[in-house]
Amino acid sequence: MDHNKYHIETLEQLVDAKKEAQVLRERLTRLEDAVNERDRLNVLIQAKNGQAETETRQLHERNSTLEQDVMRLQDENVALQHATEEHDALRRSLELSTQDALTKQQKVDTLEKRLRELTEEKEALTRELQLGQATARVVRVEVGVNTNPLPSPSHGSKPNGANLSVIRGASTAGPLFRARHLKQEAPATADTPAAYSPSNPSQIPATRTRLIANVPQVIPDLPDDGSTCFSRPFLSIHLGGGSQSLIVKIGCQKTLSKKFGITSYLCPNLWENPWCPTRPGMAGYMFVGLGDEIHRFVRPEDQVHELFVGVAKTNYKLMGRYQAHRVEPLTVAEWQSLPDNVRSKYCETTQRKSKDSRSVEDINAAYESGELRAPCVKLTCIDFKENLYNSLKARKTAQYSTIESSASSQCSVKRHLPARRSSNKRRRIEHEHDSDVDDDSIDCDSEYVET
Structure with a gap:
């Protein structure tokens, strides 16, 4: 086990x-x-x-x-x-x-359009020249006082049998005419009623001054600093165009305007445009753009013109060739900074050009409230045609020489005319104004007694 x-x-x-x-x-x-x-x-x-x-x-x-x-x-x-x-x-x-x-x-x-008009213009100038030469030979005579009674007009007799025709119109001969002509063409002074005190750069607001502060100024080489003045009729005769509008469009060129390629020029004045240039080449502004001028100086092709600035009623200075470019209109503060007479005059111009039904006071109130704003155009000098200035000055000098020569001839004629008397009556022989003499210098108040 x-x-x-x-x-x-x-x-x-x-x-x-x-x-x-x-x-x-x-x-x-x-x-x-x-x-x-x-x-x-x-x-x-x-x-x-x-x-x-x-x-x-x-x-x-x-x-x-x-x-x-x-x-x-x-x-x-x-x-x-x-x-x-x-x-x-x-x-x-x-x-x-x-x-x-x-x-x-x-x-x-x-x-090309003007070229087609040259034939008619040539004929018209020829007729004008012939008429001017004919009238230049007619002298103005002031017949002295005589104790013998003047022959009755019904008999058609003349003093001493001289066949002297009486022509109603303005005279270009004689000391009286020469004195008035020289006074009218003389540079403006402080005592002249029509004279206007030129503006200075400090009168232009700071914001406007900054816009032109860095603009290059053209300084022409002139012995008299461009002080010679010209009247509007004088410019119309030698350059072409009308003698009333501010923006002058030359429809048919004269010799000088054709030579220097001038098709238009500007003629603002200081009593309505106090910011305008006061010496050649200087930059500035003008208040242009009312009525039909509202769209001017916007397109590039409409911006370059010769500039003449009025310092008195019949005295316009050549400032040069300028570019005119529209800028922002005047503010209320800038409008209120203008002198009262400038504002009043500009309101009248507004009423006329804009066809404004309001009164001048209401128009001024509209400007002061800002409802209306004065247009502003910047003026910048591009160049100065010294040859143009010298040519205009030479023609003015030649005009004075012609007047002085005519005055001397008249004095000679007066010395050889017999003195005649008439009860408080004076007789004059006057002729039409020569085409080379300014219309503004015509003595419109000269006496005329028909015999």
């Missing part, structure tokens, strides 16, 4: 050992699999690391390439910006050239 029991226990121990061995073999197998898996993973890790190193090197190389591309693109961008600026400059130049070509084409069309 004991022996069997021992065998049984031994067998059980062997079975347990066999099971244990089986378990150990399974564990060993798992360990071997784990080792193999670890080796495989190590191989994979090494492969991954090698691939990562390769990719890292590739990324570094690609980063270097991208940096070079960025630098190249930056250089190309700078070059593109320069090219764009050059393109914009060329485009602006092309636009200016196109506008200039349009302007020149319009001038060509205008010149």
